[in-house]
Amino acid sequence: MGDSVPLRVSTRPHAFPDPCSRHYLLxxxxxxxxxxxxxQDAPVWVAASGAxxxxxxxxxxxxxxxxEGTVILRDLHVRLVxxxxxxxxxxxxMGVGCGGNVPTHPLEVDLDAGRPVAVPGSDLHAFPHKVSGSDPLVLYVxxxxxxxDVRWYLELEWVADDRHGTVRVDDGGEPFRTSGARGRPAYVYPLGADGWTEAPGGGG
Incomplete structure (x- = not known):
């Protein structure tokens, strides 16, 4: 395997925890x-609209x-750009008049903190974790x-036998970007409508 990283990491930076939860600033x-x-179309929509x-x-x-070996995931670090x-x-x-099952959010990050960290929730044991080719792990952050307005990425720290390193986790080579929206004018796209209208009660 040489110096190659013994991990394969895939990221969905625009996953929807439920159909109504996503907000974007444009x-x-x-x-x-x-x-x-x-x-499934959100990444293209975001890129095309500058959201x-x-x-x-x-x-x-x-x-x-x-x-064939096991890799130990030691920690997940938050890096600010x-x-x-x-x-x-x-x-x-992104949604109105909808709902659904919301998956657990086992790792929480407060980007407003001076030094943000990924904090495990009660339904996920703290690091370390183990993965292998037949036993993958899905993390939700x-x-x-x-x-x-924060540009940030994650670093996944790993150990395999006598080797160790980190893998950068980001949005296709670019940092994630998340901005506060408190007090901003908010709009919804009602079911059956043909355009955006002002959101009742405002947004973020």
Missing amino acids: NRPPDEVPPPPFE VTAGEQFVEITVQGVG AKGAPLPWNDYI TARTDDH
Whole structure:
């Protein structure tokens, strides 16, 4: 295997924990914003519209060993690239009049903290974890901010026999980006409608 990393990591940075939970900030008026996407189309929609995740980012990470050995995952670190004032853009809510089962959020990150860390929830044992080629692990990370525009990524620390290292977890080579949306004008796309309308009670 040489110096290759004994892990395969796949990331879904625009997973929807439920159909109504996602908010995105866009620097566009409602009549210039396309209809909300289905979950599988969200990455293309985000890239095409210049959207930034608003308030809370839900990331699904699948980790699987490569080869026959077992890999120990020692920790998951949060790395900040940039942190500034929240974006003064409109808040677009991806669902309305919907609901569903919300998966557990076992790792929580407060991006407004001075030194954010990934905190395991009660339904996930703290690190370390073990993975192999036949026994993958799925991690869910929920990162939140009210007061900042944050560019960030994760580092997964691993050990295999006498080798060790880290794997960067990000959005296709770019940092994740999450911005607070408190007080921003909010819009919804009602079922059966042909455009965005103001959200009752506001948004983020």
